[in-house]
Amino acid sequence: MKKLTLPYLAGLAAALTLAVAAPAAIAQERTLAVSGSGGIVGEMNTRFFAEPFTAETGIAVERLTSEGSRMAELEAMVNSGRVLWDVMEISASNYPLGVSKGLFEPIDYSKVDPEGLLPPGARAEYGVGAASFSHVLAVRTDQMPEGRMMSSWADFWDVETFPGPRALRNRAEDNLEFALLADGVAEADLYTVLSTEDGLDRAFAKMDEIKPHVTAWWTSGAQSVQLLSDGEVYFGTSYNGRIPPLAQSGLPVEIMWNGGALHTSFVGIPKGTENIEMAHQFIAYRTMNAAQMRQYMAELPYPGFAPGLYDGVAEAVTAIQPTAPANLEAQFSANPEFWGDNLEAIQERWNEWLLE
Amino acid sequence: MPRIFRHWMLWPALAMLLVFFLMPSVDILRASVMDPELTFRHFERFLERAVYMRVLWHTVEVSFVVAIVCAVIAYPVAYFIVQSPRRVQFLLLLLIFIPLWMSILIRSYAWMVVLGREGVINSLLMGAGLIETPVRMLFTTPAVYVAMIQILLPIQIVTCYSAMSDIDLGLVRAARVLGASPWEATRRVFIPLSLDGTITGMIIVFMLSMGFFITPALLGGRRDLLLANLIEFNVTQLNWGFAAAIALMLLLAAIVGIVVIRLAARLLLRALNGALAR
Structure with missing residues (x-):
């Protein structure tokens, strides 16, 4: 403390x-x-x-x-x-x-x-x-099935191949983008899709699939890494800067840059x-x-x-930098204007969705 | 109260209430209906979208359960302390006060260590061979209850104790001398006399629960959203009007809750008195 x-x-x-x-x-x-x-x-x-x-x-x-x-x-x-x-x-x-x-x-x-x-x-x-900074998925490498490595949001959604508890941030931002990526939307189209009512429904429908497998919905960065280090979850999102210290402390954890949200x-x-x-x-x-x-x-x-x-x-x-060329290539740029305009309404729906 | 007391002695307290409670409260009321002109849209939104009433209800439910369980646990504990010799009383109260000196955040984190998948309880059960896979306790509603009850229990015990320590135990003895059984003496003399303090404690615990948000956010599941969490979100989004409206609904629910607790207490007292008349 x-x-x-x-x-x-x-x-x-x-x-x-x-x-x-x-x-x-x-x-x-x-x-x-x-x-x-x-x-x-x-x-x-x-x-x-x-x-x-x-x-x-x-x-x-x-x-x-x-x-x-x-x-x-x-x-x-x-x-x-x-x-x-x-x-x-x-x-x-x-x-x-x-x-x-x-x-x-x-x-x-x-x-x-x-x-x-x-x-x-x-x-x-x-x-x-x-x-x-990036909002990315961090995975416990020791919890991977033999010879497999989680490498996309589609994998995160694939609970058959990658069983285990998961964590996501308790906010709509970025998560809906992750869901659309898992559903096959191209990075370039993320915000055009999200801007439509159908696209929003599609994102929430995809979130429905993962909801039962998400044991924790974190609200602070400190909590997100605590979940990984305590073994509460095997796969959870966090901010990129929080993962290297965790890895240095000896925890087998790695960042999945693919599909990360760059801010x-x-x-x-x-x-x-x-x-x-x-x-x-x-x-x-x-x-x-x-x-x-x-x-x-x-x-x-x-x-x-x-x-x-x-x-x-x-x-x-x-x-380990989010803007290193290779990592930059793998991620999408989050759109703050979209969320500035829509956060309140979408977060309200998000809260309703979580209570369902 | 000695006659020496004068009204002006209350002025500092009244001035403080006026500046630090009444004025901000009026400001919150104003913010909820003036945005920027007179409007009821914030309250309409609260009533129209299902999420807010659901969260309000969950908040009230959690607060009631915590208040009742705390009272049930605390009452016998306080009774036991009052019956103890003076020196032991001091020691027991000290033990009860110790957790109060730790921040709620730390106590909530401590519960994560106890209830977690690889936490103390699961490790013990698995080590003893009683279970094979960890039992899920963290991130559930019961986890929120356990932690909130543990955090608020000392307050209830202390309030009960201070009410009970004012009771002249000679009265209970007198009832026994006049032929009451131990249970009768307790029910007809001790419980009615200690009820007020217990109810006060319940109201304090209830009100504190209504404003909880760190503990449910850390230990609860996805459904354990309390109204204070929604206020916090709206303040960070600079949506003061809606945050104020939620705060007022919370205040209203707290007042209704207190009235209900008081009414229930009166009914209970009447039941005890009825037994007396028989």
């Missing part, structure tokens, strides 16, 4: 201090408040981005931990006119939500990426692509912060500095899009 509690408490303490000392902090002007994930992700961000950024620019970075309630906190701050964050991590699914509510400042690309070196997908209007998370600027200039400076460092990003992704395989990122990276490090 130490790992979990300490950054959380530190974040809480920092938030409290900031709340009390906010006017003073604004007057100082050389401190940047960055809101993002806690735990190992927060630690690695501090080590490979915040600390070297401070050493280079003299701007202190205060990292504030925010998790599930991040968007609710942001909206409350924007509405009350007291924005305490200058930069924030924006998860793939929160990006369209925040844009639709007008909670972010637009990015000035002449300050972040003047030469236009980032790929178009990373140059969003209100956020710069900072990390790729992009962003860094952006909360609406109404006073430190827009410094915020851009930090965002440029966080997203364009390949040297720092290489060190980061060697510890935590959530690579960004800095130009020349893969130059000179060891094969073993490349192999």
Whole structure:
């Protein structure tokens, strides 16, 4: 618990201090408040981005931990006119939500990426692509039938050949795509199919088949790996960065990249912060500095899009990255706009479906 | 109550209730019907889509069962503690308080270790050769019940105990002296006097259960969705209006539940009194 509690408490303490000392902090002007994930992700961000950024620019970075309630906190701050964050991590699914509510400042690309070196997908209007992550299937290799290996979503659905308990995330996003892939839909057609009522019915019908074999529907990333390591399930989805540590701990577990859902998370600027200039400076460092990003992704395989990122990276490090060419090829790109528009209605149906 | 008490002594408590309870509650009420203009669509949605009433019902059902089972288990335990010598009482209460100092999250995870496929119970049963394949206990509704009861039981025991420790046991003795059998003395004197505290405990446990969401999410099956889980989802989606509407429905259900518990208690008391009149 130490790992979990300490950054959380530190974040809480920092938030409290900031709340009390906010006017003073604004007057100082050389401190940047960055809101993002806690735990190992927060630690690695501090080590490979915040600390070297401070050493280079003299701007202190205060990292504030925010998790599930991040968007609710942001909206409350924007509405009350007291924005305490200058930069924030924006998860793939929160990006369209925040844009639709007008909670972010637009990015000035002449300050972040003047030469236009980032790929178009990373140059969003209100956020710069900072990390790729995949929602993938992880399998216990010791639970495979003799000489077989699970290699597609069709295999995950094939409970005859691959018997054993399974786990999926308790959300409609990605799972419906996985179901359609298992049902033979091509990656390129996923969202055209899902956009139709028939396609949605088809996805749920396919989910019906697997429902009795899914023993656990997880709600947090920590839980998803716990299920695999406790032996509760043999095949379960998780986030790609959580699997290598599990494998290093000695558990025979492997990622099935084929049919994985590739997401992009962003860094952006909360609406109404006073430190827009410094915020851009930090965002440029966080997203364009390949040297720092290489060190980061060697510890935590959530690579960004800095130009020349893969130059000179060891094969073993490349192999576990979601954007390594071979893995990129095997996965599909999740469509945050589709889910931004449809999550509420589809999740409602998902909940009904789970209760049936 | 000594006469020295003055109304103004209540002001700090009232001010706190006003600022931290009444004002946010009014705000939630406002958010549920003003989005941005006066609308009842959030409540209509709650009533129209089957999922919400089903989840509300499941939440109420789980909360009632947990409250009743806790009361049934806690009552004799509290009785036993009250009957013990003072020093032992202190020790027993300490033992009951210890689990309360651990976070609900940790206690829920502990249950995963106990109930899991490769958990303590399955390992023991398989090691003893009683079963060949693991019994599925985790990710079921009974797992949710077991954990919630274990988590909330200390609260019920302590509430029962504090009510019972106020009872003058001399009254029970007096009933015995006047010819009541031990069971009669308990039923006619001790139970009616301790009922209020037990009911208070049940109401506390019931209300806490209504707001549970971590434990069912970690230990329950796919049907163990409670209303608080849906509130959480809607808050993360910044859908404050609907989240507020769900919260109000939860509040309403909690109030109805409390009234039902109180009525049931009154009926029980009347039954005990009826036996007295006979």
